[in-house]
Amino acid sequence: MNKYLLDAKLAHLSEAEVDDLVSRYYKGEKMTPLLAEFNIQCRPQAFAGILPFVLHGDQECPNCGAQMGVRMYSKSSYRQSENELECCHCEHKESPRCRCNCCQKLKKSEELNRQQKQKDSIKKYTEL
Numbered sequence: 001m002n003k004y005l006l007d008a009k010l011a012h013l014s015e016a017e018v019d020d021l022v023s024r025y026y027k028g029e030k031m032t033p034l035l036a037e038f039n040i041q042c043r044p045q046a047f048a049g050i051l052p053f054v055l056h057g058d059q060e061c062p063n064c065g066a067q068m069g070v071r072m073y074s075k076s077s078y079r080q081s082e083n084e085l086e087c088c089h090c091e092h093k094e095s096p097r098c099r100c101n102c103c104q105k106l107k108k109s110e111e112l113n114r115q116q117k118q119k120d121s122i123k124k125y126t127e128l
Contacts, residue, residue: 005069005088007050009042018052025051026075048074053088061087063102068094 003015010018021038025031031044042050051072059068066089085094092100 003055004052005055005067006052009040009050010052013038022052022072028075048077053086055088056085059085061090061092063087063092063100064090066090 004018031047053069053071055067055069061068066087068085069088070083071086090100
C-alpha cells in the first residue's frame with residue numbers, strides 16, 4: 001500500500017526518495033539544489049503546493065469510502081488543521097469545521113429539521 005498520494009511532478013520518486021526529500025525540505029535545505037537533485041520541474045516558491053498527501057490506510061472516509069490522510073503544509077505555514085485527517089477524494093475533514101459537500105448538506109438538513117420542529121412547536125402552542 002502506498003504511503004503517499006503524489007502530485008504528478010513527484011510521481012517519478014520512490015517512497016524512500018519522497019521521505020528523504022520531505023525530511024530535507026523541513027530541515028531547511030535550499031530548494032533549488034533539492035529540486036535539481038530529485039529532478040522536480042517546479043519553482044522553489046511553488047514546492048509547498050505539491051507536497052505529498054500522507055495516506056492513513058486504516059482510515060476510510062465516512063462519506064465516500066476513500067482513504068483519509070494528512071495534507072503536508074509548507075514549513076513556514078502555521079495551520080490549526082495540521083494533522084487533521086482529510087479525505088483524499090471528497091476533502092471531508094474529521095472536524096466540526098468540515099466544509100465538504102456532504103457535511104454541508106447534512107448541516108442544511110439538520111437546520112431544516114430544527115426549523116420544522118420549531119414551527120411545529122409554535123403551531124402546537126398556538127392551537128391550545
